[in-house]
Amino acid sequence: MLTCSVHPLPYLANPADYFAVIRHAPGAVLLDSGRPTADRGRYDLMSAWPEAELSLQPDEPGRDFLQRLRDSLQQLGNASLPGEFELPFAGGLIGYLSYDFGRQLEQLPAHAQDDLHLPDARLGLYAWALITDHQAVTSQLVFHPSLETAERERLTLLFSQPAPQHPAAFSLKQPMQADISASQYQQALNKIHDYIQAGDCYQVNYTQRFSAQCEGDAWSAYCALRLACPTPFSGFMSLPDDNAILSLSPERFVRVSHNQVETRPIKGTRPRGRNSAEDAANAAELLASTKDRAENLMIVDLLRNDLGRTCRTGSVRVPQLFTLESYPNVHHLVSSVVGELADGKDALDLIGDSFPGGSITGAPKIRAMQIIDELEPTRRSIYCGSLLYLDVRGEMDSSIAIRSLLVKDGSVSCWGGGGIVADSDWQDEYQESITKVKVLLDTLQTL
Numbered sequence: 001m002l003t004c005s006v007h008p009l010p011y012l013a014n015p016a017d018y019f020a021v022i023r024h025a026p027g028a029v030l031l032d033s034g035r036p037t038a039d040r041g042r043y044d045l046m047s048a049w050p051e052a053e054l055s056l057q058p059d060e061p062g063r064d065f066l067q068r069l070r071d072s073l074q075q076l077g078n079a080s081l082p083g084e085f086e087l088p089f090a091g092g093l094i095g096y097l098s099y100d101f102g103r104q105l106e107q108l109p110a111h112a113q114d115d116l117h118l119p120d121a122r123l124g125l126y127a128w129a130l131i132t133d134h135q136a137v138t139s140q141l142v143f144h145p146s147l148e149t150a151e152r153e154r155l156t157l158l159f160s161q162p163a164p165q166h167p168a169a170f171s172l173k174q175p176m177q178a179d180i181s182a183s184q185y186q187q188a189l190n191k192i193h194d195y196i197q198a199g200d201c202y203q204v205n206y207t208q209r210f211s212a213q214c215e216g217d218a219w220s221a222y223c224a225l226r227l228a229c230p231t232p233f234s235g236f237m238s239l240p241d242d243n244a245i246l247s248l249s250p251e252r253f254v255r256v257s258h259n260q261v262e263t264r265p266i267k268g269t270r271p272r273g274r275n276s277a278e279d280a281a282n283a284a285e286l287l288a289s290t291k292d293r294a295e296n297l298m299i300v301d302l303l304r305n306d307l308g309r310t311c312r313t314g315s316v317r318v319p320q321l322f323t324l325e326s327y328p329n330v331h332h333l334v335s336s337v338v339g340e341l342a343d344g345k346d347a348l349d350l351i352g353d354s355f356p357g358g359s360i361t362g363a364p365k366i367r368a369m370q371i372i373d374e375l376e377p378t379r380r381s382i383y384c385g386s387l388l389y390l391d392v393r394g395e396m397d398s399s400i401a402i403r404s405l406l407v408k409d410g411s412v413s414c415w416g417g418g419g420i421v422a423d424s425d426w427q428d429e430y431q432e433s434i435t436k437v438k439v440l441l442d443t444l445q446t447l
Contacts, residue, residue, distance in 0.1 A: 086136075129141075168220065202422075
């Protein structure tokens with residue numbers, strides 16, 4: 001097997017310093033662990049100038065698209081990394097799947113309006129990446145064996161130059177506005193409660209969208225947002241026509257490493273307190289909440305089923321249940337479900353069997369997704385989809401794109417939601433959906 005070459009660069013804790021060099025390059029993408037402030041992520045990964053771009057075609061079944069992704073990895077060719085490097089990416093795919101990619105995997109109605117017109121999936125095939133390992137305190141260029149020598153030299157020189165000056169400013173033309181009223185939110189929750197009482201479902205994740213007209217460079221907005229809300233599954237993805245995805249997600253979807261699978265669902269939220277005593281009380285209340293633990297457990301059970309479709313029988317376990325994770329704006333209740341890929345299965349089979357993540361649909365999943373489509377007026381687009389990489393070795397990591405924004409066609413959209421169960425109070429849930437994204441909305445307002 002051919003081996004990637006690795007070129008060391010000066011370690012930079014903030015990936016924005018390197019990404020500024022390629023910000024305007026075609027297919028520029030950054031998967032960002034939120035350093036130096038967020039402490040859970042290990043790697044930052046960025047690239048640009050993909051060898052190919054793959055988007056879901058109209059009427060293309062989801063599993064056919066996943067096979068096309070598999071074929072593109074084979075065309076790039078398998079490769080290993082030099083033995084001394086423990087890095088997550090040896091060349092391969094980086095991009096996004098929107099929440100609505102789930103429509104290509106399951107039969108779902110089409111009531112919600114698709115007004116943002118984001119392709120359901122878009123991934124680039126990349127033969128190089130700049131990877132920063134915060135644990136080893138290193139930054140390096142990784143070149144797939146297929147990359148031409150001249151291109152390696154160009155990239156090496158490019159990243160040895162000083163970064164360009166500050167990007168153009170970003171600003172909103174008016175405050176962010178919700179797309180539904182409080183009374184419409186209440187009516188939707190009443191309907192969800194009717195479905196729960198009728199036995200249709202146990203939990204439904206319901207979301208509202210906030211949007212405004214905007215102008216300027218989305219990269220400026222991302223830099224401000226990552227400062228205000230650093231999270232371990234952040235990302236910035238350039239889209240055609242100066243559009244972009246900005247994600248400040250705290251949540252992993254699924255990771256595959258050496259055939260071992262992990263998913264880390266978040267279910268259960270409290271705001272951070274105004275002082276240390278209130279903050280500790282909010283965290284303690286979340287950990288002790290019977291309702292939040294029950295919600296979390298429902299999703300853990302759903303994900304055990306999802307992973308069980310692709311993992312070896314008997315390998316699916318729950319090593320962590322109801323642990324506390326704290327972020328600048330909220331406390332979260334998080335669990336971990338792990339397994340081992342069955343013989344003959346790969347990371348794309350796992351995506352096909354478990355996308356979108358159960359923590360942002362509800363349970364049972366398909367019925368919850370049908371109710372979401374009925375009650376949310378517009379499609380979710382990137383929200384609750386995934387930013388991910390999948391390399392030629394089969395290594396994959398992916399986020400659930402919550403706390404995420406889409407800058408497209410002169411407007412910015414952001415979504416906030418939560419899981420609704422039988423004893424959910426609509427006013428509490430309405431406030432929580434705002435609390436989750438308030439730091440993002442407030443930050444944009446000050447630019």
